[in-house]
Amino acid sequence: MKATRDWFGETLVDIAGEHDEVVVVNCDLGSATKALRFRQEFPERFFECGIAEANSIGLASGLAQEGLRPFVSSFGHFLTGKFLEIFQSVGLNDAGVVLVGTHAGLAIGKDGPTQMGLRDLALMRTLPNVEIIHPADGVETRRALEHIAAHRRPTYLRLCRQPQREVHDESHRFEFGMPDVLCEGEDLAVFTMGGMVEVVLDSLEPLAEHGVRPTVVNQSSLPADREAVRALGRRHASVFVLEDHFVTGGVADEIGRILLELDRPPRFGVWGVPDYGQAAAPADLYARYRLDVPSVVEHLRAFTHRTPA
Structure with missing residues (x-):
């Protein structure tokens, strides 16, 4: 790594x-x-x-x-x-x-x-x-x-400071703007990028124990391909964005604006960093800001099981 x-x-x-x-x-x-x-x-x-x-x-x-x-x-x-x-x-x-x-x-x-x-x-x-x-x-x-x-x-x-394991093999083709679907799921699509990709993938096994099987999308380049994002929005009842960035202005804003153009947008949720950040060991920060594996599992469980208004 x-x-x-x-x-x-x-x-x-x-x-x-x-x-x-x-x-x-x-x-x-x-x-x-x-x-x-x-x-x-x-x-x-x-x-x-x-x-x-x-x-x-x-x-x-x-x-x-x-x-x-x-x-x-x-x-x-x-x-x-x-x-x-x-x-x-x-x-x-x-x-x-x-x-x-x-x-x-x-x-x-x-x-x-x-x-x-x-x-x-x-x-x-x-x-x-x-x-x-x-x-x-x-x-x-x-x-x-x-x-x-x-x-x-x-x-x-x-680019990231922390080590990241390989989630692609050598046959991977980079296509700018295209959502990179790493795992096909059911009713929920999770968009993320960079260092959070590994965290979301590590959350899949505990999520499956609770009946949650999301599609994992690595949106590694922006602007995103609008038609490809719309297609994913039509296929899923819910979309959630997780990002190691301020909760405003990043991937969530990009994906949310595209999905709002649909006649029937999916339910939409986002989790990111809500303040200026703190000084601590990286593991402590990801736990504090609820961007570690246990927190991601809880976010997605709660979002999936929430009854729409």
Whole structure:
């Protein structure tokens, strides 16, 4: 088991060997984001800007306008904290920058809310020309990076600190925006992404003991394919979204808006982080915010057995 940030560091080196236009703009966190592996292999294509995300975004935008494919790496919280620069330099110019935000969600632990990537999806979703990708494992990270290297659209790649087991085999094909159905269930569809995918899958066995057998959907890229999400909405009486992000602005808002377009929308529920986060060990935080396996089981049991108004 490795974190998706580790898979990023390894795969980017492989991709750079095939794509000369790939460069890295680093923000003094290369050890944590795993971008230093790139510097070892391609030192002439590695630009260190120090603790200066705003400057890094401007530099990367210029490099993109000259035909390069720059990857800017930092913690997701710090990187998207420079939203004005992303809006002005990347979004408005349609610059082919890849913003790599690591340490998504609560898993940064004791470093607390000043470094915790909990509102990055909400910010990046407001930009109409930016692709957002948050892979669930190593296979999906590699496939997503192949997709990213093959085009020049602005992209936000969201990565996790915590190790994640493989939920895909090598035959997996990444299709941007498409809901990735990992498990077919019955009346309930559960949408999630990134580090929460494993948690939802680990909840299936105890849920089955209570007669709950959900369809598990890895919505690893946004904007979501609207027709595919509508099709899942029509097939299920209920939809629930679980995310390691603020309860507003993330996957739930994306999926909920699409489902509301249906003539008969399914019942809809969501669970995420309702406040700014806290500083504690990751396991304690996931338990506190009820995003661990026992809590997910309880959420879905309660939601499934609740009588509609």
